[in-house]
Amino acid sequence: MEVLVPAFLLAALAQLGDRPALLTAVLADRFERRLTVALAAGLAHGMGSVLAALGGAAVAPLLTPEAQSLLLAVALVAGGVTGLWRPAPANRYERWRFGSFGTPLLAVFVLALGEQTQFFAFALAASGEAWFAAAGATLGALAVAVAAAMLGEAGWARVPLRALRLGAAAIFLVAGIVIGLGALRLTG
Template identity: 75%
Template sequence: MEVLVPAFLLALLAQPADRPALLTAILADRFKRPISVALAAGLAHGIGSVLAALAGAAVGPSLTPEAQSLLLAVALVAGAVTGVIRAKLPSRLDRWRFGPLVTPLLGVFVVALGEQTQFFTFALAAGGTPWLAAAGATLGALVVAMVAATLGEAGWTRLPLRWLRFAASLLFLLAGIVIGLGALRLTG
């Protein structure tokens, strides 16, 4: 259970700054079915989280506990760096005619590949309990997708996402430094 809550919180903090949430809001407006779009986006995040967790589970046993902690520290610092970079507007997928379930499922899955939430999930899964890491990340991303879909593009872009992105990046940086110093045994 010790990775479920961190994975949830990391996804909850990272997702508002990432492109999948904005794409979810755009598609919810387009299809006028916010719940369907949010659930499809949540499923896309779930698939990506499971893949990241499987990769973490494959790598984790070959790492020492210190290396596992260092991997998480690197993920947090990388998340802090990418969090301050403004996400470009994703393609609106105007030419995709797959409907309100398949379009957000495929679109969000593709846009979310390699985003910071998946890196966090990978690092947490490498430390153990990959299914809980995937579940926590999926739930956190689903909460953000629900809010984005409910608000729509206009409501989502009115949120103070820039300040949230900077605050989350600062938290990621501080946590990454503390965990990294502990992994390197540079703290008492």
């Protein structure tokens, strides 16, 4: 249960300036069914988080506690580095005709596959609490998806995403460095 809140916070911070949230806002405007689109996006994130958590649980027995901490540090530093630049605009998936639930479910799943939220879930799951890591990451991404869907594309564009993305990147970098130094026993 220790990883539930960190997974939630990491996922929410990572998703704020990322492409899946913008795509959720775009699709919510397109289909005009905001809650349906948000729930589909949340389910897509949930599927990705479960896959990541299963991977983390698979490698957990192979890792020492120091290696688990180092894996989390690498995930945080990687998330921080990727957060320093603006993500490319998301494809609007205008040709996809799977409805207000199917389109966001598939599009967000494809777009979010392998992004930093899943890397965080993988690293946290490797500490031995895979389902809590998946649940926390899913809930954090869902919270951002709901906000993006309710605001729509124009409202989401008014959120200071650049500042939030850079702030989250700084937090990830500092936390990753501190955890990494501790894992390598370079700090007291």
